[in-house]
Amino acid sequence: MDKRNSPKLMALIAALLLLLSACATPPAPSERDLEGSAPATTKAPPTYATWDEVLAAARGTTVNWYMWGGSDKINADVDNDIGRVVQETYGVTLNRVPVTDIAEVVNKLLNESAAGVTDGGSADLLWINGENFKTVKDANLLYGPFVNLLPNTKYVNWDDPAMANDFGTPVEGYESPWGHAQFVMEYDTAQVGDIPPTTFEALAAWIRANPGKFTYPAIPDFTGSVFVRHLFYWAAGGPEPFMGDFDQAVFDQYAPRVWEYLNDIETSLWREGQTYPTAAAMTDLLANKEIAFNMDYSPGNASLKIAQGVYPETIRTFVFDTGTLANNNYVAIPFNASNPAGAMVIANWLIDPEMQLILADPTRWGWLMAIDPARMTAEQQARLAGYELGPATLQADVLASKALPEPGGDWVTAFEKGWIENVLQK
Amino acid sequence: MKEFWRWVFIVLMTVAVMAPLLVQIVWSFAFRWHFPDLLPGEWGLNAWRYVFSDASRVGEALVNSMSIALVVSLLSIAVGLPAARALALDDFPGKGAIEWLLLIPILVPGVVTTMGIHIAFIRLRLADTYLGVVLIHLIPCIPYMILVMTSVFASYDTALEDTARTLGASAVRTFWHVTLPAIFPGLLVATLFTFLISWSQYVTTLLIGGGRIITLPMILFPFISGSNNATAAAISLIFVAPALLALVFTSHSLAKEPSILGGFGRM
């Protein structure tokens, strides 16, 4: 038997198939392949002088917007209220790329930067803020500043330091806001009663009296992190000490009280503090009455979840007497974006009053506005005032009166590291 | 008596196997289902409606997952079949070492090599591409193909092939009409395994695909770690369906051919 031909044949088939696979790249409907044409030189994405140039360059293009993909409602809303509109009005196609954590994209940008990929990047727009923003800004991974090119930026109150700074990092035109968020506590009136504990002392007392019914998400989860931040403000009697640059002495002054509080309640927590759940898991825990409290950055979420059937109808929200932290959702453009013009068009639409009204509509998105309502027309302001909040949502002025600014990014890192060392690992 | 216990065993096994799957079917049709309800308090089709909508991108992910798995399987066959044959039927110096080398990817965590190769892929503009994802899937898939097919070839008698060639049949005809039918059950099972390995890849696709190549596990993961159980269940069922279908087709071969699974007894 002439065996040599059969394996040779197989080798040939192998080579052929490899070749085929390289050529026949089936295009997924809304995918943009990396154009292998441009070599990795120091080409940078184009910049624009006027808004008209941006509009012209953006027409007929696709924007890859990387954002958290774990909410079917947000996914659908983005496609409908943003995707469809920018398609019809500006001829821009939105390709929403779902990620589990935006840190993945930060990682990707870092890798691309390290590999010298300065243009033709696969991400055009990012939903980002806080520590992640600081990381990418400090590492020069952002395109811009671009905000002043956007006509709708006039609706944003950039004089407000809470807007001009993202967790203490100056925005300086590298980010455009999208929505506003404020921390609220969610609780089950069926388990806690109508009057929740609105001070940390009262909360601790309630926890001790009702063991196993309270917990918070494990750091580095965003929501767990902000809960711990509240405790630092409480220990210091206010946010002032944490507004500037990180100061070890100041940190050491207040940290012990915070760790004491958290370690003190630990044995009365859910699972006796042996483990801390993810933020997403806590929704289930509260819905199933395993715990009595949850926490969220979005004041309108509780009502939304009731409407979605995720929460029972007995859930309500409250804020602490000492206030709760508020911040903004931003979008930013990576340094090597293929389509910064299209990204800017979308960023501009996001702060358009019409879009913001949809955002603030409790029956649509249920978020808080990023623009200054006073800058809208009278008719638009009237529509805003006419919205009916959901059963669990607090009034906007109540929230505003209790709003606290976020500390600088370095403080957050210190708080998180401290928690891991002094509470989690004890 | 013996039959009674055997019956008990079968019932228990069936419950244990089917329960995690059935509960997901129920969840996918649930609107409100909290403790302590045994069945959803309110039923609803919203999870399925979302899954079939454009916003979920399930269709796109399904096509991607399917085509990637098929291409990877085909490539694994093309590359692994000759290698398996050589390992099974021929003797040569260094055979043991080569065998170990070709099978080592099974023992080494996929994360390790992927993390290492990531930057190289970026430089080669392979990151975020379909081809890049196919290549990275090949690493765990080819060894499994080789493992199973080596065993199949080991119990394979080349006499028929020899006869065919002596009678004047060409290499292609011999392969197609003699070799292939003989190894077909084993090949089917091996292909099933490689298909499933590629189908289930999450971390590798995430890293190399960079979020641009959307496969079903990438859509599923945020929902599983999230709180929307109904949608997670619906996507999960879609993720499972083709795999189960493949099982129905190969079940016969799986249970009957000892040589196939005997391949796993080689290590």
Next chain:
Amino acid sequence: MRRREWLERLKIPLMLAPAFLVLIVLFSGGLVVGLGQSLGYMPVIGLNEFTLHHYADVLTNSNFLQSLWVTFYIAFTSTLLSTVIAIPCALVLRQAFKGSRFATFIFQVPIPIPHLVVAFGIVALVTQSGVMARVLASIGLLSEPGQFPVMVFDRAGVAIQMVYLWKEAPFIGLVVLAVLRSVGTEYEELAQTLGANRWQRFRYVLLPMIAPAILSTSIIVFAFVFASYEIPLLLGVRFPTTLPVWAFQLYQDPDLSLRPPAMAISVILTIISIMFLITYRRVARYAIK
């Protein structure tokens, strides 16, 4: 004649070449780069020297041993339990009885189901407010989720092991079943006529026959579970976590200087896994003889 000899000599390398090429280039390439990074060689961020201090840092890190223990423990018990369950299943399924085809099919169902799907299903069943808890509540055995034992997000990793058990026991079982089917019943019948009882037939006739298969499949299962990332991340505790999860979290951190330790953990993890498996294989081979 010369040409034929040449082609004959080329045949085998040619057959092995594609597989070798793909795996060497991709796999070893990745491994080598990872190794380099673990030794501190990362030119992209300006690290141009080789050093062992990342390994030292990792090995002396107080969390390392804990994570290693968790990783090992989960892999070991999952493999052990899967094997212990697989053998009796295979023994039952090899008999011909009414419904054996159905039973065998059911036994095969877990094979193609991806681990993510299994994780979701198991969680829906055994979480404190899951279906099992609700069943117990409906017959009055408990009134609150808190009374149901903790199996998810727990230090013992019960739910994690359930997932692996559900997936891997049929895998091991089917291989054992295949071996049992191929050897037939003659040896046992012979032993029976010689007066051996059930246990003796199993211990001295069947067990040696299926031992190599058990050995190989348990190696594969252990290696797989040891290296797994997704299930411990989804269902495990936040701390201490398994080594692969820890390595990946370090890798995902925006701080690029954490890459070398991430790689160091991965390499250590690989070495430990391979060493354990080589030892296990040697010992088991010896025991089989």
